[in-house]
Amino acid sequence: MDKIVVFYSKPGCCLCDALEATLRRVQPDLGLSVEKRNILSNPEWFTDFQYTIPVLEVNGHTLTGISHRSTGAQLAAVLERAFVA
Template sequence: MQRTVVFYSKPGCCLCDALEATLRRVQPDLGFALEKRDILIHPEWFADFQYTIPVLEVNGRTLTGISHRSTAAQLAAVLERAFVA
């Protein structure tokens, strides 16, 4: 089964850019697909995430314990737990 991380962001968001860079660093080791969603495209995404981006989702669950300041090791640990949950 393909592991997928859904990444809610918007263009020009420096917090999103920082988290995306860390996601891209851990992606090869963890082997997941990254589905990036621009919240400006869908009103529902905008309403849900306008004040909380960047947001990650795995298996339909929003992840907590991560931020744009998370290290690669911290992010990898959170993602590994999410993939097995």
């Protein structure tokens, strides 16, 4: 099974940059593929996520319990649970 994480963000978002850095650190250990989506490039993404980015999605489900302040261990735990569900 492919472990694909969709990462919704926009340029210049410091919260997005912080979460992306943590995501990139855990990515190799978890064997993840990350698909980064700029919400400014799609009106539907912008409407859905303009007030909530950064957002991670796994298998069509938005993940909760993460933020730009999540540690690598916290993020890895949330992602591992998401791929089991």
